[in-house]
Amino acid sequence: MKVFDLIIVGAGPGGSMAAKVAAEEGLKVIFFERGRKPGEKNSSGCGLGPRMFRDFPEMMKDLTPDKCPSMRAGTASRNYFVNNDDIVAGYIMARPTESVSYEPAKSWITMNVYRSEFDPWIAKFATDAGAELKTSTLIVDLLKENGKICGVIDEKGEKYRAPLVVGADGVLSTVAQKSGLRNKWAQNQVTLVPQYDFQASSDKIDDIMGDETLGVWWGSNFPASYQVFFNDGFHQGLGNWMNWWDSNPLYYLNRVINLKYYQRLLKILDAKPRELQSHLLPWLQYPYNTHTDGVILIGDAGGFPCPLEAEGIYPAMVTGKVAAEVIVDAITSGDVSKNALSKFDEMWQKTSVGEEFEAGEELYNIWKALPFSHKETMTWFVPMFMEALGGIYDWSQPHAKRVRQIAAAIKSYSPKALPFMMKYVFPLVAKIFEDDLDKMMDPQKLMSVLPKILDMLPKKKGKRGGKL
Amino acid sequence: MRNQLEGLTKHIPGTADFIKIDQSKCNGCGLCARICIVNLWGIKDGVAFIRDDYKEKCLECGSCGQVCEPNAIDFSYPAGGTGIVYKQG
Numbered sequence: 001m002k003v004f005d006l007i008i009v010g011a012g013p014g015g016s017m018a019a020k021v022a023a024e025e026g027l028k029v030i031f032f033e034r035g036r037k038p039g040e041k042n043s044s045g046c047g048l049g050p051r052m053f054r055d056f057p058e059m060m061k062d063l064t065p066d067k068c069p070s071m072r073a074g075t076a077s078r079n080y081f082v083n084n085d086d087i088v089a090g091y092i093m094a095r096p097t098e099s100v101s102y103e104p105a106k107s108w109i110t111m112n113v114y115r116s117e118f119d120p121w122i123a124k125f126a127t128d129a130g131a132e133l134k135t136s137t138l139i140v141d142l143l144k145e146n147g148k149i150c151g152v153i154d155e156k157g158e159k160y161r162a163p164l165v166v167g168a169d170g171v172l173s174t175v176a177q178k179s180g181l182r183n184k185w186a187q188n189q190v191t192l193v194p195q196y197d198f199q200a201s202s203d204k205i206d207d208i209m210g211d212e213t214l215g216v217w218w219g220s221n222f223p224a225s226y227q228v229f230f231n232d233g234f235h236q237g238l239g240n241w242m243n244w245w246d247s248n249p250l251y252y253l254n255r256v257i258n259l260k261y262y263q264r265l266l267k268i269l270d271a272k273p274r275e276l277q278s279h280l281l282p283w284l285q286y287p288y289n290t291h292t293d294g295v296i297l298i299g300d301a302g303g304f305p306c307p308l309e310a311e312g313i314y315p316a317m318v319t320g321k322v323a324a325e326v327i328v329d330a331i332t333s334g335d336v337s338k339n340a341l342s343k344f345d346e347m348w349q350k351t352s353v354g355e356e357f358e359a360g361e362e363l364y365n366i367w368k369a370l371p372f373s374h375k376e377t378m379t380w381f382v383p384m385f386m387e388a389l390g391g392i393y394d395w396s397q398p399h400a401k402r403v404r405q406i407a408a409a410i411k412s413y414s415p416k417a418l419p420f421m422m423k424y425v426f427p428l429v430a431k432i433f434e435d436d437l438d439k440m441m442d443p444q445k446l447m448s449v450l451p452k453i454l455d456m457l458p459k460k461k462g463k464r465g466g467k468l
Numbered sequence: 469m470r471n472q473l474e475g476l477t478k479h480i481p482g483t484a485d486f487i488k489i490d491q492s493k494c495n496g497c498g499l500c501a502r503i504c505i506v507n508l509w510g511i512k513d514g515v516a517f518i519r520d521d522y523k524e525k526c527l528e529c530g531s532c533g534q535v536c537e538p539n540a541i542d543f544s545y546p547a548g549g550t551g552i553v554y555k556q557g
Contacts, residue, residue: 136549288507
C-alpha cells in the first residue's frame with residue numbers, strides 16, 4: 001500500500017491549490033483525477049476575476065496565452081432585457097465604475113479560460129512542488145480502520161493511505177458521502193447548468209463584441225442566461241435549482257438561443273455550436289459540515305460557490321489553500337480530529353469567501369427571487385425597467401406628457417415592485433450596511449413612508465385636456 | 469437546436485455501467501426524464517428506464533440521481549479515463 005501525508009480527491013482548481021500549498025510545505029501529497037487530465041470533465045468555464053490576480057499573484061502572472069490559448073480578458077459586460085414577447089427590449093453595457101478600488105480591476109472585469117486548459121495549468125504548480133498526480137483514476141471509497149478514515153480506495157481496489165483526506169471532488173463528492181458528511185444535497189441546494197459552447201473566430205468576436213467579455217440575458221421566459229466570451233468561442237448557459245424545472249432545462253436554454261436577437265448575433269459572429277455541456281453545482285446560503293475526523297471538504301464538494309452567482313473557481317482555490325495550511329498544522333501536531341480541523345472553518349470564514357457568505361442568505365434569496373423566478377419577477381421587472389430606461393424615446397407626444405405617462409406606468413408596477421423591495425432588497429442592504437441602516441430599513445417604517453412617496457409622483461394634469 | 473445535438477459531445481468508450489436504477493423503488497414521477505439534457509430516460513408502465521446506449525451519451529452531470537426523491541437511481545461515475553470529454557468546458 002502506498003502511504004502519503006495527504007490524499008486529495010479531485011484535481012480541479014481547489015484540489016490542485018491544496019496539493020500545491022501542502023507539497024510546498026513538505027508534505028507527501030497525492031491528488032487524483034478521474035479524467036485523463038485535469039479539466040476534461042469540467043464545464044464551468046470560467047471567468048477569473050481580478051481578485052485571483054490580487055490573491056495569487058505569483059501564479060497568475062504565469063497565465064499566458066501560450067499556456068491557455070482560450071484566454072480572453074475584457075472590460076465590459078452587457079445586460080440584455082428580454083420582454084414577455086421574446087424581444088430584446090433594451091440593454092445596458094457597463095464598464096468598471098469610478099468607485100472600483102483595486103487598480104487592475106478598473107481595466108478588466110474577467111479573464112475567461114476553458115477549464116480544459118486552466119485546470120492542467122494549475123495542476124502543474126502542484127506537481128512542480130512535488131505532489132503526485134494520478135489521472136484516469138476514480139476514487140470509489142474511503143479506507144477505514146476501526147471506523148477511522150485512513151485513506152482512499154480506487155475503482156481497481158488499490159488502496160492509498162494517509163492520515164488526512166481532502167474532498168475536492170465536486171458537487172457529488174464521494175468523500176463527502178463516504179465520510180458521512182453529506183448523503184445528498186436538498187433540491188434547493190444544487191443547481192443544474194446546461195450550456196452550449198459556440199465556435200466563433202477571434203477576429204469576429206473582437207470586431208463585434210469589442211472588449212465585452214460577459215453578457216447576461218434577463219428574460220421573462222427563461223431563467224437568466226449568461227454568455228462568456230473566450231478567444232475563439234463563447235458559452236451560453238443558464239441554471240436553476242433542482243426543485244424548479246417544469247420542463248427540460250435545454251428547452252429554456254434554447255429559448256435564449258432562438259431569440260431573434262440572439263440568432264442575429266450568431267449570424268454576424270458566424271458562430272456555430274461546438275459542444276453541449278451540463279453540470280451540477282451546489283448553491284448554498286452557507287456552507288456546513290465541511291470537515292470531520294481526518295477529512296476536509298473544499299470547493300464545490302464543500303458547498304463553497306458564491307451565494308450570489310455561484311462562481312466556484314475562486315472559492316475552491318481559497319478554501320484549498322486554507323485547508324492545506326490547516327492540514328500542515330494538523331499533521332505537524334499529530335492531531336487530525338474533527339476538533340482540530342474545525343480551524344478550517346475559522347480560517348475560511350476570515351477570507352473574502354467568508355465575507356461573501358456573511359450576507360449569503362440575503363444574496364441567495366435575491367437571486368432566487370429575481371433571475372431564478374423569471375415568471376414571477378422578470379415579467380414586471382423588464383417592462384418597468386424599460387419605461388425608465390427607454391420610455392422617453394417617443395415622438396408621438398410632447399415630452400412632458402411622456403414623462404407623466406412613464407411615471408404613471410412605473411407607479412402601476414409598484415404593487416409588485418414594493419413588496420419585492422421589502423422582502424429581498426432591503427434585507428440585503430440592511431445586512432450589507434449592518435447597523436447603520438437597520439433603523440432606516442425598518443419594514444414598518446418604510447411601509448408607512450412609501451405610499452406618501454408614491455403620492456408625490458405626478459398625476460394626470462387636467463390642463464389642455466391631456467389624457468395619460 | 470435539439471436535432472443538432474448529434475456531434476456536440478465526445479465520449480471515450482470502455483466503462484462499465486455507472487447508472488443503476490432499482491425499479492422497485494421508482495415511483496414513476498418522471499423527473500429523471502424531464503431533467504436529463506440528452507434525453508436518456510423514459511417511463512414505461514409507470515417505471516423509469518435508461519436508454520441502452522446511455523454510456524455513449526451521458527454528460528455525467530448526475531441530475532438523474534439528484535432529482536430522484538425515492539433514491540431509485542444510483543449515479544456514480546464511469547471508469548477513470550472514460551466517458552464524456554469536454555474540450556471547451
